[in-house]
Amino acid sequence: MNLFQLRAFDAVARERSFTRAADRLFISQPAVTGHVKALEEHYQVNLFRRTARGVELTEDGVRLSAISRTLFALEEEAEAMLDASRELVTGRIEVAADGPHLVMPMLARLRARYPGITVNLRLGNAQETLAALMDEHVDIAVLTEVEPRAGLFLRELVESRICALVPASHAWSGHAGELPLGELDQQIMVLREPDSITRRTFDAACSTASVEPRVLLELDSREAVTEAVAAELGIGIVSSLEVSPDPRVKAIPLSGDGLLNRHAIGCLERRRGLRVVSAFLELAEG
CATH class of the missing domain: 1.10.10.10 (Winged helix-like DNA-binding domain superfamily/Winged helix DNA-binding domain)
Structure with a gap:
């Protein structure tokens, strides 16, 4: 017809x-x-x-x-x-992030500007987040320490520093300024799993500086590390972006080489022109 x-x-x-x-x-x-x-x-x-x-x-x-x-x-x-x-009156965007601290303010700005957009957020570790983006399960991702590759658009956001997390009762809790990484040699520590980006950065810095902490526990979440530190089971590590107000613990920035992480927002290059993706990128830096 x-x-x-x-x-x-x-x-x-x-x-x-x-x-x-x-x-x-x-x-x-x-x-x-x-x-x-x-x-x-x-x-x-x-x-x-x-x-x-x-x-x-x-x-x-x-x-x-x-x-x-x-x-x-x-x-x-x-x-x-x-x-x-x-026109972004309605729509949906799939977002992945390897932590909530950077992505939540972005979602708040998206909500304020485009209240009709529905967001599905996946939180996972760095490897899971990158895989979700590359396999096209999500439209955009907030990533840590990801290397450039063909077909991937990346925009740098901020850097974070590795911090020691100690109980409020610890002798270092009143420490002003940065704590030298060498102070953690032979200290009992409770750490994230080896695949955690924060843990990998910390381990690499310790290896370079010949620092050997004594790992008592390996835990699979930031929350578990905080609870273990609060229970005085050992010293933890945390990214400066992930420090939450908790009177039971104190985060102290560490000084030394290799203790910084780079954070970026990314999408597949060929999907960068989608209106909802480009709008999210525009709002990412506030």
Whole structure:
């Protein structure tokens, strides 16, 4: 079926006039007449009766009009939905992050600017977050210590410093300024799992400085490390971005080489032009 012909028929059926139908479609009146005539001839039906009062639908025309009106109403609904998404009145974005501290303020800014956008947030470790982005399970990701690669767009955000986390009762809790990394040699520590970016950065810095902490516990979350430190099971480590107010513990920045982490926001290069992705990137730095 020729949709141009059907659209011309639908316009005439709605307007009850070939002239007004032409104005509705922004084409000439002879073009409308030609499309309707071609439709009638192809299917060997009469769809309109021309009367002194104008144009009336035949019985076949009435039945076809009910179908065409539904068809083009759905098209108009689809166009309205897509226009709304383009203008970010509505829409959805899938986001991944390897920690909540950087991404939550971004989501708050997105919510304030575009309240109709729905967000699905995945939190995981650095490897899981990067894999979700590269496998196209998410549109955008907040990443730590990710190396540039083909097809990946990255924008640097901030740097964070590794901190020692000690109980409030510890002798170092009143320490002012940075604590030398060497002070952790032979100290009993409770640390994240080896795949944690914070742990990997800390281990590499210790290896370079010949510092050998005594690891008592390996834990799978920042919250568990905080609880273990608060229970005075050992000294923990935490990123400066992840320090939360907790009177039971004190975070002390460590001094030494290799104790910084770089944080970035990224998306697949070919999806960077999507309106919702570009809007998120614009809001990422506040």
